[in-house]
Amino acid sequence: MKTLKIPEATIIRLSVYSRYLTEIDRKGIVTISSGDVAEGVGVSPAQVRKDLAYFGEFGIRGVGYNVKDLHGNILRILGLSSEWSVSLVGIGNLGLALSTYQGFKDRGFVITSIFDNDPQKIGLKIDGIEVRPIDDIEDIVPKCNTQIGAITVPTSSAQSIADRLVKSGVKAILNFAPIVLNVPPEVELRNVDLAVNLEVLTFNLRGKMA
Amino acid sequence: MKTLKIPEATIIRLSVYSRYLTEIDRKGIVTISSGDVAEGVGVSPAQVRKDLAYFGEFGIRGVGYNVKDLHGNILRILGLSSEWSVSLVGIGNLGLALSTYQGFKDRGFVITSIFDNDPQKIGLKIDGIEVRPIDDIEDIVPKCNTQIGAITVPTSSAQSIADRLVKSGVKAILNFAPIVLNVPPEVELRNVDLAVNLEVLTFNLRGKMA
DNA sequence: ATTAGGTAGTGATATAATTAACATATTATT
DNA sequence: AATAATATGTTAATTATATCACTACCTAAT
Numbered sequence: 001m002k003t004l005k006i007p008e009a010t011i012i013r014l015s016v017y018s019r020y021l022t023e024i025d026r027k028g029i030v031t032i033s034s035g036d037v038a039e040g041v042g043v044s045p046a047q048v049r050k051d052l053a054y055f056g057e058f059g060i061r062g063v064g065y066n067v068k069d070l071h072g073n074i075l076r077i078l079g080l081s082s083e084w085s086v087s088l089v090g091i092g093n094l095g096l097a098l099s100t101y102q103g104f105k106d107r108g109f110v111i112t113s114i115f116d117n118d119p120q121k122i123g124l125k126i127d128g129i130e131v132r133p134i135d136d137i138e139d140i141v142p143k144c145n146t147q148i149g150a151i152t153v154p155t156s157s158a159q160s161i162a163d164r165l166v167k168s169g170v171k172a173i174l175n176f177a178p179i180v181l182n183v184p185p186e187v188e189l190r191n192v193d194l195a196v197n198l199e200v201l202t203f204n205l206r207g208k209m210a
Numbered sequence: 211m212k213t214l215k216i217p218e219a220t221i222i223r224l225s226v227y228s229r230y231l232t233e234i235d236r237k238g239i240v241t242i243s244s245g246d247v248a249e250g251v252g253v254s255p256a257q258v259r260k261d262l263a264y265f266g267e268f269g270i271r272g273v274g275y276n277v278k279d280l281h282g283n284i285l286r287i288l289g290l291s292s293e294w295s296v297s298l299v300g301i302g303n304l305g306l307a308l309s310t311y312q313g314f315k316d317r318g319f320v321i322t323s324i325f326d327n328d329p330q331k332i333g334l335k336i337d338g339i340e341v342r343p344i345d346d347i348e349d350i351v352p353k354c355n356t357q358i359g360a361i362t363v364p365t366s367s368a369q370s371i372a373d374r375l376v377k378s379g380v381k382a383i384l385n386f387a388p389i390v391l392n393v394p395p396e397v398e399l400r401n402v403d404l405a406v407n408l409e410v411l412t413f414n415l416r417g418k419m420a
Numbered sequence: 421a422t423t424a425g426g427t428a429g430t431g432a433t434a435t436a437a438t439t440a441a442c443a444t445a446t447t448a449t450t
Numbered sequence: 451a452a453t454a455a456t457a458t459g460t461t462a463a464t465t466a467t468a469t470c471a472c473t474a475c476c477t478a479a480t
Contacts, residue, residue: 010317147415199228
């Protein structure tokens with residue numbers, strides 16, 4: 001089995017393609033070309049074909065791709081053909097937004113536990129999931145077989161939460177706190193910094209206005 | 211003036227460096243080396259120096275960088291030395307999270323108007339800003355001299371909101387709806403898709419578990 | 421059948437980004 | 451004053467990524 005390295009940019013684009021294919025499929029379109037996909041998501045047709053080529057042959061020359069078939073293949077590539085158990089730590093506004101985000105449910109991410117230390121929040125039911133005290137992490141997370149932890153707590157406590165999630169067996173962490181977390185190399189870590197996006201925007205604006 | 215192209219990855223890292231320097235400065239540390247920054251944010255020292263080199267010379271050979279000075283320079287580069295007026299359209303959970311996100315305020319992003327079409331929300335004050343009906347966009351946005359629009363409405367209405375924001379004079383759009391928006395080339399567009407991050411995570415997990 | 425038009429897959433090429441190496445400059449020490 | 455240690459800025463080398471150009475192949479029309 002050849003495991004050539006896949007650019008992360010490719011994975012991100014596959015994710016975008018898949019979102020677009022959902023839309024196309026809903027419209028009842030059966031076949032689509034790399035050029036159509038490219039136009040729909042704003043990349044070049046060659047890029048679309050190259051991205052897919054890392055994983056196999058999914059189309060028919062001279063014809064295009066079957067929408068459902070391609071979509072299914074991309075979901076499988078992304079690991080979305082089965083469900084993932086997600087634990088959410090910190091249920092402030094951002095945590096609340098994530099817990100109710102339809103896009104997660106749609107793609108097989110199931111929030112199975114929610115933790116917070118605010119006494120006013122503990123016991124609340126959010127979308128059917130009870131908010132538990134943070135000290136319950138080590139108890140609940142293994143029981144739910146949770147593979148992914150999402151951290152939306154303040155910066156000061158993010159590292160300790162990460163430690164506890166790792167200890168409880170999560171394999172991946174999605175961190176929204178603007179801090180560099182330390183986790184063992186076998187744990188997959190991904191940071192989302194909402195301010196970064198605004199800053200790239202203002203940098204580009206600055207250039208245009210200068 | 212030579213305007214060589216700056217990689218976007220460089221801008222993203224500068225944003226991360228700046229966040230780290232805030233922390234370092236708060237600790238009262240006066241001087242820092244590229245190696246220190248590199249270790250703090252998880253990149254190579256050469257990368258740090260290269261990123262900075264695009265914009266000038268900010269350090270002293272044999273010594274390092276003055277923390278406050280470097281931080282100020284990075285903020286200036288990113289266009290954060292003055293305030294930006296942001297309009298938020300759609301005040302669901304995600305919009306609420308953004309409107310109260312301290313990280314924005316800290317960096318000079320001021321939300322000056324909020325719009326939604328839900329009658330139950332119109333009139334509410336969020337952090338001192340009144341929620342107005344979407345039809346007020348064309349009236350209010352120009353009055354506030356708003357340069358940036360943030361879209362957190364459902365996918366179906368995202369494009370029409372983008373159109374109205376552009377018509378009202380915004381120069382940049384931060385879009386959280388999972389759809390490819392069409393805007394004139396002079397308008398800076400940036401898409402944030404929360405699900406993408408989880409999907410990159412699961413792809414990487416899949417590889418590790420296979 | 422044959423041909424024209426269209427589209428996927430792919431190896432070669434070009435471009436971009438990262439890393440490495442080094443020359444230059446500063447500080448501290450002897 | 452000379453030397454050792456340290457750290458930047460910059461050029462060169464390497465690696466990674468994206469684009470291009472071409473081949474293979476399918477469909478439909480003549």
